[in-house]
Amino acid sequence: ETGVTQTPRHLVMGMTNKKSLKCEQHLGHNAMYWYKQSAKKPLELMFVYSLEERVENNSVPSRFSPECPNSSHLFLHLHTLQPEDSALYLCASSQEPTYNSPLHFGNGTRLTVT
Amino acid sequence: SQQGEEDPQALSIQEGENATMNCSYKTSINNLQWYRQNSGRGLVHLILIRSNEREKHSGRLRVTLDTSKKSSSLLITASRAADTASYFCAYPSSGGSYIPTFGRGTSLIVHP
Numbered sequence: 001e002t003g004v005t006q007t008p009r010h011l012v013m014g015m016t017n018k019k020s021l022k023c024e025q026h027l028g029h030n031a032m033y034w035y036k037q038s039a040k041k042p043l044e045l046m047f048v049y050s051l052e053e054r055v056e057n058n059s060v061p062s063r064f065s066p067e068c069p070n071s072s073h074l075f076l077h078l079h080t081l082q083p084e085d086s087a088l089y090l091c092a093s094s095q096e097p098t099y100n101s102p103l104h105f106g107n108g109t110r111l112t113v114t
Numbered sequence: 115s116q117q118g119e120e121d122p123q124a125l126s127i128q129e130g131e132n133a134t135m136n137c138s139y140k141t142s143i144n145n146l147q148w149y150r151q152n153s154g155r156g157l158v159h160l161i162l163i164r165s166n167e168r169e170k171h172s173g174r175l176r177v178t179l180d181t182s183k184k185s186s187s188l189l190i191t192a193s194r195a196a197d198t199a200s201y202f203c204a205y206p207s208s209g210g211s212y213i214p215t216f217g218r219g220t221s222l223i224v225h226p
Contacts, residue, residue, distance in 0.1 A: 004156070043157075043202070043216040056213060090156055099206050099214055102147060105156030 003027040006091050006106035013081065014114055021076040021109045023091030029104070031097035032074040034066060037088040037108070049074060050097040081113045120203060120217045128225050133190040135220040137203030138183075146179055146186050147204040147214060157202065157216075160188075195226040 004025045013019050025032065034046040048056035049068040063085075065077040074091055088108045094101035121136045139146070145164045149157040163170045163179045163186065170177045176189040190197055200219040207215035 006156075040218075042218045045207075045213055045215070048213060088154075092156075097213075100145060100162075102159040102162060103149075103157070103204075103214065104159070107154075107156045110154070 004091055004093055004104050004106035006089075006109050008109055009107065010110045010112075012112045012114060013078065015081060015083070017078075017081075019078045021078070021089055021091075021111075023074040023076075023106055025072055025074075025091075025093040025104070027093055027095075027104060029093035029095050030071055031094045031101070032068060032071070033092040033094075033103065034074065034076055035090040035092060035105075037090055038086075043090070046076075048097055055097055078111075081111075083113050086111055086113045120201070120220045122220060123218065124221045124223075126223045126225065127193060129193060129195055131193055131224075133193050133197070133222055133224070135188045135201050135222070137186045137188070137205075137217055139186075139203070139205040139217075140184065141206050143181070143205050148175075148177060148186075148188050149202045149204060149216070151200045151202065151219070153199070160201075190222075193222075193224045195224050198222060198224050 007022045030051050032049045036044045045058045046060045047066045052068045063079050067075040088110050090108045091106045092103040094103050145162050147162045148160045150160050151157045161172050161177050163177045174191045179186045200221045202216045202219040204214035204216050
């Protein structure tokens with residue numbers, strides 16, 4: 001059982017669709033993260049939010065749009081994606097946005113772009 | 115790239131054997147973390163070792179850190195089939211970064 005819940009678990013979308021990934025953390029943490037995990041590549045950090053303010057945007061294409069309405073919820077809005085965007089998208093949270101705070105991950109959303 | 119490497123990329127052993135995974139990194143650190151990922155799931159934090167520590171234990175896990183060589187190792191003793199997973203080390207992407215960067219991971223298979 002993880003304190004970070006991601007929905008949906010699986011998503012198939014066409015390149016012209018708009019969809020959103022949702023993440024909710026029940027740990028009272030102040031920082032939330034989006035990571036992308038592609039086959040045979042290291043985890044790629046996409047976005048970091050601290051107390052609902054974006055503190056890091058790791059050169060992510062504008063077709064990915066994050067939203068953090070409060071410290072417990074994080075969304076990733078998807079629009080006109082490419083097939084190479086197919087990957088496992090992982091949400092994580094930590095007590096603080098510092099390296100000393102271990103990350104707690106959700107189980108991810110497996111995204112397939114057709 | 116500031117990313118280091120885990121070694122080996124894949125490891126296959128029999129139940130009861132020990133498994134050793136290594137991590138090399140390129141940045142200055144104040145701590146290094148190890149995570150585990152079961153297939154299709156999120157990562158789970160295993161252990162954090164601070165830069166002033168050389169060795170740390172947690173159950174069947176033993177982590178060592180050599181800051182002079184910028185390397186760390188994770189030893190799993192008396193492995194079990196349930197230890198089958200990918201293991202990642204995490205460290206700052208740059209000297210002043212507060213965001214953990216992950217290596218490519220070691221895929222461990224423990225045969226019953």
